[in-house]
Amino acid sequence: MDESEATLRTQVKAVAGENVSVKKSQESYAQWAESYEEVLLKNGYSSHIAVCKKLCGVVPPEKRSSTRVLDVGAGTGLVARQLLEDGFINIDALDPSQAMLDQAKNDNLYKQYIVEYISASPLGVPANSYDALTGSGIFGENAHVPGDAIIEMIRLVKPGGVIVLICRCNMMVPGGTHEKLEPLMNKLVHEKKWELVSRETWEKYYMTSDAIVWCYRVL
Numbered sequence: 001m002d003e004s005e006a007t008l009r010t011q012v013k014a015v016a017g018e019n020v021s022v023k024k025s026q027e028s029y030a031q032w033a034e035s036y037e038e039v040l041l042k043n044g045y046s047s048h049i050a051v052c053k054k055l056c057g058v059v060p061p062e063k064r065s066s067t068r069v070l071d072v073g074a075g076t077g078l079v080a081r082q083l084l085e086d087g088f089i090n091i092d093a094l095d096p097s098q099a100m101l102d103q104a105k106n107d108n109l110y111k112q113y114i115v116e117y118i119s120a121s122p123l124g125v126p127a128n129s130y131d132a133l134t135g136s137g138i139f140g141e142n143a144h145v146p147g148d149a150i151i152e153m154i155r156l157v158k159p160g161g162v163i164v165l166i167c168r169c170n171m172m173v174p175g176g177t178h179e180k181l182e183p184l185m186n187k188l189v190h191e192k193k194w195e196l197v198s199r200e201t202w203e204k205y206y207m208t209s210d211a212i213v214w215c216y217r218v219l
Contacts, residue, residue, distance in 0.1 A: 004042040005207065011039060016140040022096075024119065025143035029075075030099035036076050037103075045206040047166050048078040050213045051136040053163045056086050058197060058215060059132065064088045070130040070156060072118055073138035073145060077104030083134075085107065092130075120148040128158045139167040139178050143165060147181040154193050157218045162197065167215040168205055185214065194218045 014020070014028035048201075059067050064087035071079045074093035083091055093110040095101050096117035104110060116123050133153050138145040153163055171178045188194055197215040205211035 001085065004039070008039050008043045008207075011036075012141075016142050016144060020143045022143045026097055029097045033076065033097070033099040033103050036100065040078075040206065043206055044204060045137075046202070047136045047205055047211065048082050048206070050166055050202040051079060051134045051164050052082040052086060054198070054200075054213050054215050055083070055088075055132060055162070058162050059088075061087055066090070067131045068092070068126075068129070068135060069132045070094055071110070072133060072135045072149075072153065072208065074104060075100045075137070076108065077107065079134050079136050080104065080109035081107075091182075094123075094125075115182070118149045119146055119153055120151045122152060122155065125156055127155050130157050131161045133157050133161070133163045135163070135165040135217060136155060137166070139165075139171060139181065141177050147184055149179050150184065150188065154188065154218055159218055161218050163194065163216045163218065164214070165216075166202065166205070166211050168209045168211045169201070170209060171210035172212070182212075185216070192219050 001089050006216055011032050013198055015025045067088060068087055069091045071091055074095045080091050084171060091110050092112040092114060093104060094114045094116060096115060098115050101113045101115060105113060133156060146147045167178055167181060172182055194216040197217050199212060199214050202213045
């Protein structure tokens with residue numbers, strides 16, 4: 001294990017390790033904020049690329065500048081950097097870490113910076129506010145976005161809008177932190193809350209971990 005990988009593993013343990021509370025996780029993110037992107041990218045992190053590629057696949061270039069996007073778990077703005085390169089300009093950030101969002105503010109990546117923690121409970125954001133929503137790296141081992149937050153995500157997106165999410169495969173196995181995520185997704189399909197547009201495997205999400213990237217359309 002080289003120094004870069006060792007650093008990443010130490011940081012991940014601090015923000016999502018066993019028995020880490022949301023409060024402690026956020027304190028650790030505040031300490032990590034300045035070097036966050038550097039550490040992740042040195043280890044081949046590509047979650048943001050997967051999510052942006054999927055969104056670009058359903059939003060044609062001529063509609064991107066007018067598409068209002070909410071980036072859930074925005075952090076320092078990895079998703080926004082990619083989306084801006086692809087023609088999206090109307091992007092809001094949602095993240096509970098002020099320190100992480102301050103890094104994104106330094107580069108003026110978002111229109112609005114919403115400092116809130118998303119769960120199944122309604123946020124202080126009106127329903128049907130967005131044309132698209134992204135969630136990259138939000139489903140961690142502990143102290144991250146809970147799976148049932150997808151209920152609130154659906155509320156925030158207009159009918160006909162899209163939601164793009166990604167989660168590591170090894171977290172969805174029986175006994176995994178997010179073993180109930182995909183069953184809930186399927187339940188919401190049966191309840192006609194949204195419909196599946198695509199479900200694909202994204203290899204080497206970071207290091208050796210593969211992930212599933214989904215695109216859903218809100219009904």
